[in-house]
Amino acid sequence: MTRSISILGATGSVGASTLDLIRRNRDQWRVVALTANSSAGELGELAREFDAEIAVVGDEGCLGDLRDAVGNHCEAAGGRQALCEAAARPADITVAAIVGCAGLGPVMAAIERGGTVALANKEALVSAGEVMTDAVAKHGATLLPVDSEHNAIFQCLAGNRIEDVAKITLTASGGPFREWSQAQLDAATPAQAVKHPNWDMGAKISVDSATMMNKGLEFIEAHHLFPVGLDRLGIVVHPQSVIHSMVEYRDGSTLAQLGPSDMRVPIASCLAYPQRMDTPMPPLDLADIGQLTFFAPDEELFPATRVAREAVQAGGAAPAVLNAANEVAVAAFLAGKLAFTRIAVVVEQTLAQCTPPAPSSLDDVLAVDAEARSCAERMLETA
Ligand code: NAD
Ligand code: MG
DSSP states (O other), rough: EEEEEEETTSHHHHHHHHHHHHHTTTEEEEEEEESSSSOOHHHHHHHHHOOOOOEEEESGHHHHHHHHHHSSSSEEEESHHHHHHHHHOSSEEEEOOOOOOGGHHHHHHHHHHEEEEOOHHHHHHHHTTHHHHHHHHTTTOEEOOHHHHHHHHHHHTTSOGGEEEEEEEEEEOOOOTOOOOHHHHHOOOOEEETTOOOOOOOOOHHHHHHHHHHHHHHHHHHHHHSSSSSGGGGEOTTTTTOOEEEOOOOOOTTEEEEEOOOOOOHHHHHTTTTTTTSOOOOOOOOOOOOOOOBBOOTTTTTHHHHHHHHHHHHHHTHHHHHHHHHHHHHHHHHTTTOOTTHHHHHHHHHHHHHHOOOOOOHHHHHHHHHHHHHHHHHHHHHH
16 A cells, blocks of 8 residues: 655755655655755656656755756645645645745645644744744644654553653763863864764754753753643663663663664655664664763753753743754854854843744744744844
């Protein structure tokens, strides 16, 4: 039986991992929509290879190139609205793998169609929070977590009652700078920050892993996906990235999910859900790994998890402001315009300055996002 799939952010790291799994099981899938921001040539090639129904670039200026690349093999479209329309086309599963709040509109379009959404795009959930989870409930959509930690938690919760959960612990690799001093962190370069020890990922999430803001965003993501209460959510640093997260139950049992640090494992678990499918990864060799170690996060050197926790505790617009400010600060760092350790400072200052009312619709969230971005841009001038 073939199933249909759309991939939002098909040219990125998660998009490529998803397409790798589809390529290995080509006869089982029909590709509906593939999207990218501006890499029209690459997207066009993928659309032809996978015989997609439609290819869409978010940047309308790239539509001409996309048309040239797809020829008459499939439909081509461009612009923000076209992304949402493509996401709203019927598909058995939509993989949401756009980076940043830019993915929010398309994700909401897929949710409003009542579909199954495999969510990698954590920034969308962090910004929209209840606006998204309410839409999931209202439209009878299904959200499957792709993020490795949340996928692990989802697997550890299967067959159990959420009321019986005593604690959910997100594991964090600690990123490339885990053992660095304050002085070294102050001088960290973009090239050093994007070189993650365990995972091969897009630039933005790699910087987030280095600052630990990735774990802060994931803490907020977990709060929305698994409503056990903020006091039952914790973070532990586990440099080997073998345990992807854990759920402790009230009887003292802790369930953990282990696996290779390759996104194809959690993506496969979403694509095949509730069944399982093959992946090309070699099985874990625990004797070879030898040791699994764990540390409490150092929030003096890496304040981002504290800033994120305070934002979700404050609630309202704060998580959307946090996310927007972080996107602006990370982009400035990658462009060589902001020091690594100023990223969290810009985020915290933006949170203090920008306090819009709580958003209650998609448009509200997008307005908060825009306001927080301009505020963060102003912070950059003095950072
Ligand atoms: P990436 O930068 O490699 O790819 C991003 C994709 O989104 C690309 O296809 C790009 O064309 C598209 N895109 C970027 N900006 C856009 C815009 N403004 N409008 C439309 N499309 C746009 O990113 P990634 O590492 O694949 O991460 C994607 C998402 O998945 C992020 O939210 C990230 O946090 C999450 N995630 C990634 C990993 C990983 O291993 N890479 C793991 C867990 C979660
Ligand atoms: Mg993760």
